[in-house]
Amino acid sequence: MLPAGYPAARDDIVRVAAGVRGYLTRREMECLCLLAAVPTAPGAILEIGSFMGRSTVLLAKAAALAGGSEVHAVDPLDAPSSTDPDLRGADSSAEAFHANLARTGVADAVCHHRMRSEALAEHWQGDLRLLWIDGDHTLHGARTDWVSFRPHLSDGAIVAMHDVLHTFEGGVRVFAEDLLLSEHIGAAGLCGSIAWAQFHHDPADAASHREANLRLYRKMARLIPFVAFGRKPRGLARLRWKIARWRVPHGPLDPASFLAAVDRKGLPSR
Numbered sequence: 001m002l003p004a005g006y007p008a009a010r011d012d013i014v015r016v017a018a019g020v021r022g023y024l025t026r027r028e029m030e031c032l033c034l035l036a037a038v039p040t041a042p043g044a045i046l047e048i049g050s051f052m053g054r055s056t057v058l059l060a061k062a063a064a065l066a067g068g069s070e071v072h073a074v075d076p077l078d079a080p081s082s083t084d085p086d087l088r089g090a091d092s093s094a095e096a097f098h099a100n101l102a103r104t105g106v107a108d109a110v111c112h113h114r115m116r117s118e119a120l121a122e123h124w125q126g127d128l129r130l131l132w133i134d135g136d137h138t139l140h141g142a143r144t145d146w147v148s149f150r151p152h153l154s155d156g157a158i159v160a161m162h163d164v165l166h167t168f169e170g171g172v173r174v175f176a177e178d179l180l181l182s183e184h185i186g187a188a189g190l191c192g193s194i195a196w197a198q199f200h201h202d203p204a205d206a207a208s209h210r211e212a213n214l215r216l217y218r219k220m221a222r223l224i225p226f227v228a229f230g231r232k233p234r235g236l237a238r239l240r241w242k243i244a245r246w247r248v249p250h251g252p253l254d255p256a257s258f259l260a261a262v263d264r265k266g267l268p269s270r
Contacts, residue, residue, distance in 0.1 A: 001259055003037055003065040010037070013061045020100045022054025024162070029058055031191035031253040032160065035130055036062035036069075038255075040198060040264050041156035043127035044070035048117045048145050049135030049162075050077065052093055053100040059132065060106035069129060071106075074113040074120045121148035128152050133171075134162035138230065142170030146178055155201040156263055164195040164220075165245050169227045171195070172220060180217040187261035188213050190250035198262050205263060219248045 003009065014029045024032065036045060036059045045063055050056050050073045063069040077094040094114065101107040113120045117135055131153060133145045142161070153159070159179065164171035175195040179185050186206035188197035200206040226233040226241040233241040 001038065001264075002255055006037065006065070006255070009065055010034070010062075013058055016061065016104050017054050017058040020054040020057055020104070021052040021096075023051075024054055024058075025192050027252045028162075028192040028194050029054075031194050031196070032058055032132070033062040034253060034255055034258060035132075035158050035160055035196060037065040038259065039066050039069065039129050039267060040158055040262050041127075041129040041154035042267060043129035043154040043157065044072060045130040045132070046128050046149065047071070047073040047132045047134070048075070048149075049133070050075040050093075050097055050112070053097045053104075055132065055134060055162075056097070056110055057100060057104045057106055059130075060101075060109040061104075064109065068109070070111065070126075071109055072111045072113060074115060074117050075135065076114055076116055117145050118148055124149070124152060126152065127154040127157075129154050129157050131157065131159045132162075133160070137163055137166070137168035137170045139169045139173055142174040143178065146174050150199075153199045155199075155205075156265065156267070157199050158196055158262075159199055160194055160196040163193050164190065165193040165223070165248065165250060167227055167232050167241070169224075169230055172223050172227065176217050176220040176224065180213045180220070183207075183210070185209070185213060186263060188216060189253065189261075190216075190248060191253040192250055196253075200263070216249070219244075222247070 010033050013033055017029055045059055056073050060071045063071055078092050101110055131149055161171050161175050164175045179197050183203040184200050186198040186200050186209045222244040
């Protein structure tokens with residue numbers, strides 16, 4: 001069920017994406033590549049938060065392995081923002097973003113919406129098979145991204161969020177509270193600081209995963225007091241936060257394990 005020659009193709013995609021400035025680690029890039037290259041549902045791919053385009057390039061190239069799903073990226077590409085990467089004095093990453101798409105050969109495969117995600121959501125049409133949330137990491141920002149595009153998820157779609165094991169409040173709280181405790185979430189896990197989960201329209205399709213998701217929730221919930229209300233853990237609190245983070249399983253995402261965990265019945269039969 002993996003694309004033919006996937007390991008070599010993945011390594012090449014990761015190599016190209018690594019040439020774009022960004023903050024995804026190698027194992028996180030391999031994880032995101034797998035999510036884009038193996039559809040679990042019909043629909044497009046939407047990236048919220050693009051920065052210089054590392055994940056954008058990766059998503060477009062990985063989607064091509066699966067037949068070329070539409071890839072949309074939404075980001076105003078401006079600064080400053082309290083949870084955005086440093087632009088080193090520049091007020092926009094737009095020029096670098098589009099240059100990176102062109103240099104890596106994916107410019108024609110990506111539709112960029114230069115606006116905030118909630119503005120795009122107001123007129124969004126079409127189903128999503130992969131929702132990649134890596135934008136405003138505040139609680140309000142992350143929750144707005146999730147709530148805005150949840151209605152557009154196909155049955156069996158994958159939701160992935162970045163920096164859930166960072167000291168930002170948004171990712172960890174939204175993934176733990178809004179996803180893991182939802183009766184619509186099936187298979188779920190973490191790879192590095194990426195959290196991913198499969199969304200089901202019918203709660204019955206997710207029921208077999210509830211106990212595992214509850215166990216994962218309990219581990220992630222220990223992180224929340226350290227970052228609640230936008231706080232950053234320091235000193236002894238940071239050490240305790242690191243210990244709690246270490247207890248959350250977040251190793252590499254093995255393709256065979258992913259394929260065994262997810263349900264692909266939402267895809268049309270061939």
